[in-house]
Amino acid sequence: MNKESQALIEKYYAAFNAGDMDTFLSLLTDDVIHDINQGQREIGKEAFREFMNRMNRNYKEQLVDMCIMTSDDGKRAAAEFVVLGEYLQTDEGLPPAKGQKYRLPAGAFFEIRDGKVARITNYYNLQDWIAQVEKG
Template identity: 50%
Template structure:
């Protein structure tokens, strides 16, 4: 059986990662990460390691109900770097640290992430979205 190209392996890993997030299965998402994964939280701290990433995802699951769609992926031919752009459709369901009170506010906005990968494992995730736009949508609800 022919081994997939590094680019195909990286793209399959990203699809599996986002499939896990959309299934609301943080454990499956974290299983695709390198042990020492670096997570650059949107407008937040840099976190290192699977345990920190799992804690982040569990907090997200508790506070937000989100579905990601309309994916567009870019990937280096050697599979070492990739980017994803998508649409976030969500509901703010429970108060999150440092955020306004949750009252079931709904939002829809673009999001993106940049990745470093090696051997089918995600080594770095850098999440990006417009926090001011999120605040604006949550305030209007």
């Protein structure tokens, strides 16, 4: 375990849970790579900011039961957690939003460079999420 990388990922998720987007985005490299679950790859902090603006408009989420793992050299990290969410506003191409609540296991992989997140790849089961929100 690498303490610096562990602390970085803990701070990243603490900022996410607090809705502190300034701190959250400050932990990313300018050329951050974001691999969206079952989606495309986006590059750059501005693209990540736009993604988060859309997410925060459409969803209210808290991440719990966090387990963070890091490589000994601190260049890689992974996290497993549960997303507790509420679907606030319909997201394009997804079922209509009616304030449905969901509980979704998820994970993320990180590449770390110069003390910042240089890549994040998120994974969750989209079909599980769709089934939960369609059930209401």
